[in-house]
Amino acid sequence: GQNIDQPTEMTATEGAIVQINCTYQTSGFNGLFWYQQHAGEAPTFLSYNVLDGLEEKGRFSSFLSRSKGYSYLLLKELQMKDSASYLCAVRDAYNFNKFYFGSGTKLNVKP
Amino acid sequence: GAVVSQHPSWVICKSGTSVKIECRSLDFQATTMFWYRQFPKQSLMLMATSNEGSKATYEQGVEKDKFLINHASLTLSTLTVTSAHPEDSSFYICSASALPPAHTQYFGPGTRLTVL
Numbered sequence: 001g002q003n004i005d006q007p008t009e010m011t012a013t014e015g016a017i018v019q020i021n022c023t024y025q026t027s028g029f030n031g032l033f034w035y036q037q038h039a040g041e042a043p044t045f046l047s048y049n050v051l052d053g054l055e056e057k058g059r060f061s062s063f064l065s066r067s068k069g070y071s072y073l074l075l076k077e078l079q080m081k082d083s084a085s086y087l088c089a090v091r092d093a094y095n096f097n098k099f100y101f102g103s104g105t106k107l108n109v110k111p
Numbered sequence: 112g113a114v115v116s117q118h119p120s121w122v123i124c125k126s127g128t129s130v131k132i133e134c135r136s137l138d139f140q141a142t143t144m145f146w147y148r149q150f151p152k153q154s155l156m157l158m159a160t161s162n163e164g165s166k167a168t169y170e171q172g173v174e175k176d177k178f179l180i181n182h183a184s185l186t187l188s189t190l191t192v193t194s195a196h197p198e199d200s201s202f203y204i205c206s207a208s209a210l211p212p213a214h215t216q217y218f219g220p221g222t223r224l225t226v227l
Contacts, residue, residue, distance in 0.1 A: 040221075042117075042206075045217065087154060087155070097143050099157070099216060101154045102154060103153060
């Protein structure tokens with residue numbers, strides 16, 4: 001089976017840095033994705049890692065360690081609008097179209 | 112970026128009626144589209160994979176006769192919830208695969224279905 005774990009909820013202060021972790025145990029792996037989802041809206045794509053290491057995109061960075069089955073999303077200079085759920089998703093190794101989603105981490109940004 | 116639209120954005124219907132939800136890729140051709148449902152405070156659950164010109168592939172536990180999927184063109188997939196019941200009330204989201212190399216999925220804005 002597929003198992004993807006994320007913390008349920010986190011709180012951070014505006015202007016700070018926050019790291020959201022994701023661990024996965026899947027029968028196959030072909031990429032890890034992070035999505036942002038505001039309440040009542042569809043997810044939007046944030047980042048993609050397939051090789052080990054850090055991918056940086058502006059205020060957002062994502063890290064992957066395949067040997068450890070571990071990823072994190074790093075958000076810098078937090079803004080109030082970053083309050084949302086962050087979903088970690090692993091793509092199936094044998095079916096490029098199949099994604100397995102974690103239950104999401106709700107991030108609350110406080111002033 | 113790739114844009115996916117969904118219509119309607121919300122719908123309220125009576126128990127026993129059928130509801131059709133459309134998913135369109137606006138600026139790219141999507142040979143594959145996906146249908147998810149999401150209950151409050153839970154993650155996305157893949158219902159089915161919709162392939163243009165062929166039958167959809169349903170996930171285990173999803174009734175194909177209840178959730179009819181049609182993918183008639185490279186830009187349009189429809190999900191019809193037949194004989195809807197209150198337990199079908201949920202947030203339904205479609206997505207479409209973009210081109211390589213990332214093969215990421217781009218999501219539509221979702222449809223909130225409430226069955227009375």
